[in-house]
Amino acid sequence: MADLAAALSAYLHLIARLGAVPGVVDERRALLQRLLARLRRERRDADAYHAAVDGFLNDCAADERVLAITCAREFYCFWLDDMQKVVEATARAGFSIHNPAMQVLETLDALLALMRSQRFARFPPSLGLYLGKLFEDGTAEEEIRRRESLLKALLFLLNPHPVSNTSYRMAVDALLLHLPGHDDKQQLRLLVREYFPYWQAFPFAHHRLAGRAGDGEPPADDGA
Known part of the structure; x- marks a missing residue:
């Protein structure tokens, strides 16, 4: 799954299959497309991913950050093209299908x-x-x-x-x-x-x- 668009599609297809409604899928697609823009020229390793995620989160509004963290965490194994990790995460209910709005205040x-x-x-x-x-x-x-x-x-x-x-x-x-x-x-x-x-x-x-x-x-x- 070398192509990033294919990786994104696979992730979104999985959460939809697990029960995520279209609105959840669309919101995550929009967030992850912003992350992918930072990843297109990066090598596929943990350091590069974490650096891109840090920049991505810094650009997110406060009310986007919790979902952005979730998206980045869940998409990681797709970005690595590590299907074994995808299978393991699925087996332990590691993929979420809701986009809950969590309170995020200053302190x-x-x-x-x-x-x-x-x-x-x-x-x-x-x-x-x-x-x-x-x-x-x-x-x-x-x-x-x-x-x-x-x-x-x-x-x-x-x-x-x-x-x-x-x-x-x-x-x-x-x-x-x-x-x-x-x-x-x-x-x-x-x-x-x-x-x-x-x-x-x-x-x-x-x-x-x-x-x-x-x-x-x-x-x-x-x-x-």
Whole structure:
């Protein structure tokens, strides 16, 4: 699949086959065409891709960035022409079929202020169970409060969207955009991976009864 247009077509065909509606496909096509314009003369390796993606994301409006990150991540194996990775990602439900609009504000404090202003307090049982385990393990109260604040922000971002591992990953991407430093981002990545099994196993009762708990694997840095 040497031709970039063919790679794009293959990606869009796959998500359509998985259930993405035409509007989702069209929005992703428009974003990825902008990324492809940066990739046309690049060698096909991780460094070149990441550099092109960085420039692409910098040019995106704030309300485009979460979806742009998703598109860049999911398109990566198509750009590499690595069909084995495509098969593996498909098997673990690694391709999303929705374009959820995630809140992206200037800072984490602004996001938490918005959450409080909306009096949002709709947190699944997983949050209390995870925080309780931290307490039982002797984690310092300050650290528990720090994690609680981040996870509440994550769950606030997730609340309106389909319950799936891809929604979780996109909410993580959105939350990362609110953190300024590399260390803060890395700590969040570790936190959301640790919390993911709780979120998956202990959803709201109506999600559990409907069989809609999160599926698949926790968010991972997969090269894109």
